[in-house]
Amino acid sequence: MWHRSASFILDKRENDDVLSSESRRMSSLSMAAETPQQPNPNNPNISAYYQTRSAHHGVVTSDWLAQAQAAVGHSPDGAVTENSLSKTVDSGKTFSVIDEFNNWRKQPDLAEAVAAIRALASVIRSSEATTMMELEIELKKASDSLKSWDTTSISLTAGCDLFMRYVTRTSALEYEDFNSAKSRLLERAEKFGEISYKARKIIAMLGQDFIFDGCTILVHGFSRVVLELLKTAAQNRKVFRVLCTEGRPDRSGLRFSNELAKLDVPVKLLIDSAVAYSMDEVDMIFVGADGVVESGGIINMMGTYQIALVAKSMNKPVYVAAESYKFARLYPLDQKDMVPALRPIDFGVPIPSKVEVETSARDYTPPQYLTLLFTDLGVLTPSVVSDELIQLYL
Numbered sequence: 001m002w003h004r005s006a007s008f009i010l011d012k013r014e015n016d017d018v019l020s021s022e023s024r025r026m027s028s029l030s031m032a033a034e035t036p037q038q039p040n041p042n043n044p045n046i047s048a049y050y051q052t053r054s055a056h057h058g059v060v061t062s063d064w065l066a067q068a069q070a071a072v073g074h075s076p077d078g079a080v081t082e083n084s085l086s087k088t089v090d091s092g093k094t095f096s097v098i099d100e101f102n103n104w105r106k107q108p109d110l111a112e113a114v115a116a117i118r119a120l121a122s123v124i125r126s127s128e129a130t131t132m133m134e135l136e137i138e139l140k141k142a143s144d145s146l147k148s149w150d151t152t153s154i155s156l157t158a159g160c161d162l163f164m165r166y167v168t169r170t171s172a173l174e175y176e177d178f179n180s181a182k183s184r185l186l187e188r189a190e191k192f193g194e195i196s197y198k199a200r201k202i203i204a205m206l207g208q209d210f211i212f213d214g215c216t217i218l219v220h221g222f223s224r225v226v227l228e229l230l231k232t233a234a235q236n237r238k239v240f241r242v243l244c245t246e247g248r249p250d251r252s253g254l255r256f257s258n259e260l261a262k263l264d265v266p267v268k269l270l271i272d273s274a275v276a277y278s279m280d281e282v283d284m285i286f287v288g289a290d291g292v293v294e295s296g297g298i299i300n301m302m303g304t305y306q307i308a309l310v311a312k313s314m315n316k317p318v319y320v321a322a323e324s325y326k327f328a329r330l331y332p333l334d335q336k337d338m339v340p341a342l343r344p345i346d347f348g349v350p351i352p353s354k355v356e357v358e359t360s361a362r363d364y365t366p367p368q369y370l371t372l373l374f375t376d377l378g379v380l381t382p383s384v385v386s387d388e389l390i391q392l393y394l
Contacts, residue, residue, distance in 0.1 A: 095126045097142040098149060109224065113159030113325045114196045116146045120163050121189035124182065132181055139164060152341040154291030154299055158328040159196070166192050199323040199376035200225045201232075207286075207321055207374040208233035211240055215283040218243045218275070218311075221301035222252035223288025225321045227259055229374070230286070234263050241266035243282065245303065248272055249345045252301070272303055276310045285311050289322035292375075293330045294389055296367035296382030298322065299338065302360060308369035317371040324377050327389055332364045 100122045104115035123142045129135040143160040150156055167188050207229040211217070217240055219226055230242065242260055244267055247253035253269065260267040270278055285307060289298040298304070298320055311318050332338050343361040351357060367382035377388055 095122070097123055097145055101146055101149070110197070111155065111200075111224070111323070111325075112150075112153060113155040113323075114193065116156055116159050117163050117189075117193045117196055117325070119146065120160065120167075121186065121193055124167075124186045124189055127182070129182075131178060135182065135185070139167070152339050154328050154330065155323075155326045158291065159325040161329075162325055162327075163189070163192060195376075196323065196325050199325070200228050202376040203321050203323065203374050204228040204232040206379055207319065208236060208238065210284070210319065210372075210374075211238050212283075213239045215240045216243060216281050217241070218245070218278070218282045218285045218307070219256060220245045220253065220285075220287050220304055220307055221247050222256045223286075223321065225323065226286050226288050227256065229321055230260065230265065231263055234265050241268070243268050243270055243278055245270050245272050245275060245307075247301065247303075249343065275303075275307050279310050279314050279316060282311075282316055285316060285318045287318070287320055289320050289326055290362055291326050291328045291330065292320070292322050292373065292385060293328055293332060293364075294386055295331060296370070296373075296385040297332070298365050298370065298373075299332070299362055300365065302363050305335070305363040305365045305369075308365045312369045318369060320370055320373045322373060322375055324375050324388070327375075327385065329389060335364055338362075338364060 097119050101115055101119035104110060104118045105112065107115075110118075120139065120142055123139055124135065127135055127138050129138055143164055147157045147160050167185055203225055211230075211233045217230070219230075219242055233240065242257075242265055244253040244257040244260070246269060247256070257267045257269050287298075287300055287304050287307070289300050291299040293299065308318050340359075341361040342359045345357055345359055367385075370382050373380045373382065373385065375388075380388065
């Protein structure tokens, strides 16, 4: 199981004490509890994490938005428009945060956590609450519904927690009338969603500076933020080549190499077991992350840990590209100390029933094997992650 920090447990107890007494009094007025809808309820052996992953292929301060706008412009290609941010819910239809979340997830370039942030903003917009306590109870229920929709998704849980922290933690709301306070909440929610949406491009601009002409980069899995980083480097006329691991069993590396080929980036596909064989050609390794944990380590696609081990032994830098909404207050102690995210594996031949098959989709890479993390908060060393997490959740 995951080990959460002591501060998380204390915060949860404090919030639960406040909310439980109020929720009993306002239960008849609060929003109906959402029923989590799993992506494929007929196949419980495959986690929602893996199905979601294969379906599409911080210190939060006022200067975040200015930084993002300066980096990527006010209207980047494919950006979500202001109209879509402010869309209203059909009054004749009961609002469902899960349905809203699934609607946002239909956009292939939108991260799951950002889709959850958009859905939670819609909860504020559609709420009929008349007090701040009622609204906070609605938001908490909606957030819990989203987190239970996929309990194996680290970024989904972290994104919901950060949203609740950022949007509801403001003392100014105590001194305003409700309508003004609700407008302030909605403004902060939409700003947080816009910042999160632009995080990938900020990371790409920071990370591409570490790529030099003539270098060889090893990548593992299909990370949209790593792809954006390499795309930005190529657009800035950096000359480099990429080695892609195959990424069994879903062949995510094959899809990644196809995307690089469209950008005219020289790319070579490796079988997963050829990493050590090819490491002497490599100048640096780039990987994404499903989650960044308190130790500064990362949870990512299976095989990341062994690549980092080989890279460490051969003095090759390992760079991680991850958005700050993936920073989670979790502390895995070893490889088995995490919620399993299962995936289907087809070996192409029948497997005897007595043979056990490892079906976990990800592993944990400790911080000592990582060099730097490129985030929308800046370029961080693994040891700084704990400090950033404290600031994010204050």
